[in-house]
Amino acid sequence: MKDYLVRGMTMDGFVKVVAIRSTQIVSRAAEIHKTTPNATAALGRALTAASMMGNMQKVENGSMTLQIRGGGPIGTITVVSDPEGNVRGCVTEPRVPLQEKFPGKLDVGATVGTDGTLTVIRDLQMKEPYIGSTPLVSGEIGDDVTAYFAQSEQTPTACALGVLVDRDQSVKVAGGYLVQLLPGAPDEVIDTLEAGIQRAGAVTKMLEEGLTPEDILGQVCGSLGVVFMETTEVSYKCYCTRQRVESALISLGRKELEEIRDEGKTFPVECQFCDTVYAFTPADMDELLKKI
Numbered sequence: 001m002k003d004y005l006v007r008g009m010t011m012d013g014f015v016k017v018v019a020i021r022s023t024q025i026v027s028r029a030a031e032i033h034k035t036t037p038n039a040t041a042a043l044g045r046a047l048t049a050a051s052m053m054g055n056m057q058k059v060e061n062g063s064m065t066l067q068i069r070g071g072g073p074i075g076t077i078t079v080v081s082d083p084e085g086n087v088r089g090c091v092t093e094p095r096v097p098l099q100e101k102f103p104g105k106l107d108v109g110a111t112v113g114t115d116g117t118l119t120v121i122r123d124l125q126m127k128e129p130y131i132g133s134t135p136l137v138s139g140e141i142g143d144d145v146t147a148y149f150a151q152s153e154q155t156p157t158a159c160a161l162g163v164l165v166d167r168d169q170s171v172k173v174a175g176g177y178l179v180q181l182l183p184g185a186p187d188e189v190i191d192t193l194e195a196g197i198q199r200a201g202a203v204t205k206m207l208e209e210g211l212t213p214e215d216i217l218g219q220v221c222g223s224l225g226v227v228f229m230e231t232t233e234v235s236y237k238c239y240c241t242r243q244r245v246e247s248a249l250i251s252l253g254r255k256e257l258e259e260i261r262d263e264g265k266t267f268p269v270e271c272q273f274c275d276t277v278y279a280f281t282p283a284d285m286d287e288l289l290k291k292i
Contacts, residue, residue, distance in 0.1 A: 001021075001023075001024075002024065002233050003020070003021050003022050003023060003024045003025050003234050003235060004021060004213065004231055004232060004234060005018060005019065005020035005021075005051060005052060005055055005085050005213060005231075005234055006020075006213045006214055006217065006230065006231050006232075007055065007056070007228070007230045007232075008217065008226045008227050008228040008229050008230075009226070009227055009229065010189070010224040010225060010226055010227075011224060011225035011226070011227055012189065012224060013182070014181065014182050014184065014185040014186070014224075015179055015180065015185065015189065015193060015221065015224065016056075016179070016182060017177070017179045017217050017220070017221065017226060018052045018055065018056060018177065018178050018179075019052075019175070019176065019177035019178075019213035019214070019217045020051055020085070020175050020176055020177070020213055020234065021173075021174070021175045021207065021212070022048040022175050022176070022234070023171055023173050023174045023175070023207075024235065024236070025044075025048070025051065025087060025174070025234065025235060025236045026048070026171045026174040027170065027174075028235075028236035029043055029044065029047055029089060029236055030044070030169075030170075030171055032236075032273075032274055032275045033090060033091065033094040034095070035091070035094040035095070036094070036096055036097070036098065036169070037098060037106055037165040037169055038074070038096050038097070038098060038099055038107070039074055039091055039094045039095070039096045039111065040169070040171065041106045041108050041111070041163040041165055042074055042077060042091070042111050042112050043074075043077060043079070043089055043090075043091050044163035044171065044174050045141040045162070045163055045176070046066055046068060046077045046079045046141055047079050047087045047089050047236070048163070048174060048175060049066060049079075049141060049159060049161055049176065049178070050064060050065075050066040050079040050080070050081040050089070051081055051085040051086070051087045051234050052177075052178045053066065053120070053178070054081025054082060054083060054084075054085050054086075054087065055081070055083070055084060055085035055234070056178075057081075057083060057122060057124075058083060059083055059122075059123075059124050059125055060083060060125070061083070062082075062122070062123045062124050063083075063122075063123045064080070064081045064120065064121070064122050064123070065078065065079070065081075065119075065120070065121040065123075066078075066080075066081075066118070067079075067118075067119045067120075068112060068116070068117075068118050068119075068136070068141065068144070069116040069117055069119075070112040070113030070114055070115060070116040070136050071113035071114070071115035071116050072110060072111050072112045072114075072139060073093060073096045073097065073111060073113075074091050074092065074096050074111050074112055074113075075092025076091070076092045077089065077090075077092075077112070078090055078091075080273075082237070084232055084234065085232055085234040086235055086236070086237035087234070087236060087237070088236060088238045088274065089273065090272045090273055099111055106165065108139065108140050109138050109139035109140045110139070111139070112136070112139035112140075112141065113136070113139050114136045114137070114138060114139045115136075116135075116136050117134060117135055118133065118135075118136055118144045118148050119131065119133040120132045120133075120148060132148065132152035132153065133152070134147055134148045134151045134152050135147075141161055142160050142161040142176070143159075145161075145178070146158060146159045149180065155180050155181070156180065156181040157179065157181075158178070158193070158197055159176065160176055160177055160197070160200075160202075160203050162175060162203030162204035162207065163204070164204040164208065172208070173204055173207035173208055174204075174207070175207050175216070176203050177203065177213070177216055177217060177220060179193065179197075179217075181193075189224065192222055193220070193221065193222075193224065195222065196219065196220045196222040196224075199222070200216065200219040200220045203216070214228060238271060238273045238274035240274060245269050245271075245278045246288060246291075248269075249269070249280070249288055250288055250291060250292060253292075254289060254292050257289055258285075258289065260280075260285055261282045261289070262282075263282075264282055265282075266279050266282075267279070267281075267285070268280075
């Protein structure tokens with residue numbers, strides 16, 4: 001079953017909503033990076049959040065980068081989303097040890113850490129990107145995204161994310177939702193939404209029970225109702241090409257390229273986001289040197 005996200009609004013027009021099923025995205029990331037369960041859960045939550053945030057941005061040819069540095073054993077988490085919500089990502093240390101809050105419940109907060117920041121870089125196709133950064137709250141990522149929107153973008157937000165890793169370390173389900181209050185939302189709307197969030201409970205439980213992203217938003221928004229405006233298939237998608245890698249190598253400069261060529265060996269360049277390896281022979285290096 002393909003991953004997809006839905007965007008919409010409550011029927012009164014006071015709440016913007018988006019929800020996603022990201023099981024295949026997270027599975028692909030775990031396969032590429034060979035992550036252990038805690039790293040799978042942390043990277044998966046970040047990918048899920050970035051997909052929703054990138055889709056909400058809606059800037060043609062733009063992108064949204066989410067970077068989390070918490071001081072925990074996973075190191076830095078970096079994920080990038082395109083305007084549709086297709087994402088790619090990586091972590092510093094994919095093979096982190098198992099840490100649980102209690103048997104069967106992964107401790108993502110301990111894996112990520114709380115001594116650091118969540119940074120959002122929005123490429124809006126303007127002269128300079130927008131960069132916002134806030135201190136981490138819990139390292140659980142959903143809480144941290146919620147705090148980011150409240151502090152950096154002054155938008156009251158609730159973000160819930162979930163990744164359920166099975167006993168065989170495969171990804172059983174993954175997904176999330178993000179709801180944002182628009183200006184002028186009355187207290188009764190806020191109360192209804194808070195009650196709906198409490199009633200809905202954990203994202204992974206809803207997904208395990210077979211609820212779709214539409215169903216999840218229905219649970220969260222309750223009597224407010226939801227008008228769905230867009231459904232978009234999303235996937236783990238990397239935009240690396242040999243041409244882009246060549247440009248990166250050229251940027252190293254003549255001296256370094258000559259040193260690589262003179263070693264007389266094939267020089268492999270692996271994309272940090274996917275499992276593609278680009279091989280450059282000494283002859284290829286000669287061609288690159290001609291372009292400088």
